[in-house]
Amino acid sequence: MAADPLSRVFAALADPTRRDMVARLAGADATVGELAEPYDVSVQAVSKHLRVLEDAGLVSRSRDAQRRPVHLEAEVLDLMTTWIERYRRQAEERYRRLDDVLASMPDDVSPTHPTDDTTPGGNPS
Amino acid sequence: MAADPLSRVFAALADPTRRDMVARLAGADATVGELAEPYDVSVQAVSKHLRVLEDAGLVSRSRDAQRRPVHLEAEVLDLMTTWIERYRRQAEERYRRLDDVLASMPDDVSPTHPTDDTTPGGNPS
DNA sequence: CTCTTCCTCAACCGAATGGTTGAGGAAGGG
């Protein structure tokens, strides 16, 4: 498991159980047992999920007697939003520019400016 | 492969090659061959990656003679940002409230009635 | 010390993933 950090975060959240854990941890810290309670899988399986989240930096586990309280490290989520927003914005920008090009494109036989025809040919219905 | 949409999108972007494809497609549509060129894997492997992105709704493939131009469908990215922002914000809010509690806590920590008041004694502000 | 509680480690298993190679369909160009 030597993937880059971004891949680890995306992969960690690709599992609905892990996403649900993150959602619950956003409200309050919890112990492994508390986290495991709603799901009908073994506690070991939950511990494994927690380890995936921990390796992604999404979660940290401290020590309180026998308990291992789990805490959400929400800052890592910014890694993803930064990446996503970057390309969403770029695609949006390109789309906007494409609209401009189409708007200024005289469709080969209609040299008149076609930017005004929002409802061409009248409304049939 | 019957996962929920959100899982599919997260899983699709958990691979650095696929993320790179999305990044390039944000700039311009491309054919499978063009997309495959930078990577030293077979074209079939790239086609498989494209299929993962397509199943996630991130990409669409049309037909232009022998070409299969690939187009990025950036709106799906909002699915993720919505999910992420929801819990990032919730965690942030919880953190802010914890700060408030700590700020209003006097040195002597012996609350007579834990459930009675959010700001016991005189409110300093 | 013993016992119980909470949790993790290790080994194993079936299914999914990411890659390969080989065959073949679809759409033009000669």
Next chain:
DNA sequence: CCCTTCCTCAACCATTCGGTTGAGGAAGAG
């Protein structure tokens, strides 16, 4: 018609993943 280009489908292989069970460590309670 044949031939080339672009791409996908199918079969196969190694690795990873999500789950299980069994064993065991850590820290209080008796």
